[in-house]
Amino acid sequence: MTKYSTLSDRELIELIKTSDKSAFTEFFNRYKGILYLQAFTISKDNEEARDVVQEMFLNIWETRRRLTVPVSVKAYLHKSVRHKIIDGIRHKKTIMSYLDSVKAYEDEGTKPLDESYIDKETVALFYMVLNSLPPKMRKILELSRLDGLSHQEIAEKLNISKHTVKKQVQYALRKINIKLSLRLLSFLFL
DSSP states (O other), rough: OOOEEEESSSHHHHHHOOOOOOOOHHHHHHHHHHHHHHHHHHOOOOHHHHHHHHHHHHHHHHHHGGGOOOHHHHHHHHHHHHHHHHHHHHHHHHHHHHHHHHHHHHHEEEEEEESTOOOHHHHHHHHHHHHSHHHHHHHIIIIIISSSOOOHHHHHHOOOHHHHOOOOOOHHHHHHHHHHHHHHHHHTTO
16 A cells, blocks of 8 residues: 655656545645645735635646646646736736726716726626626625625625625626626627
């Protein structure tokens, strides 16, 4: 029987490629702590750091058969975490800018400054996606992004945990971003 803790990273990856769950568990346990610390140092958010590390390892497992062994596994993992955090920050800024434009459009009844980015069809698509969300999630997103309440205020108002509010907002924004990204791609190909 193989003692996984004595194996090198490269050997573990080769075993992971064969769907060896014990090798994956050893690999995960070997790096989860240090990668979490790195993610937390960049994001300053405990839950986001945990989510990034879990998503990264989930991606490794899901793509295990196509894995290639990088020269430095450690460097590869650290670079992946850094990029995931940076991508998350960019994504949040884009969504916030978009939602601010939608709110301005709604509040003032005028077009936002960047008319090519937000038009009536895009606003309609936003509300279509918003209305397709489960009722509780939709309510949380509306309170957060359209009414400007903090996660704590929403948690108190709806009598739920702040963690639940945060997760619901993240999931809703992810869904909206996917739909809007597909719409923007369709414009590029027209």
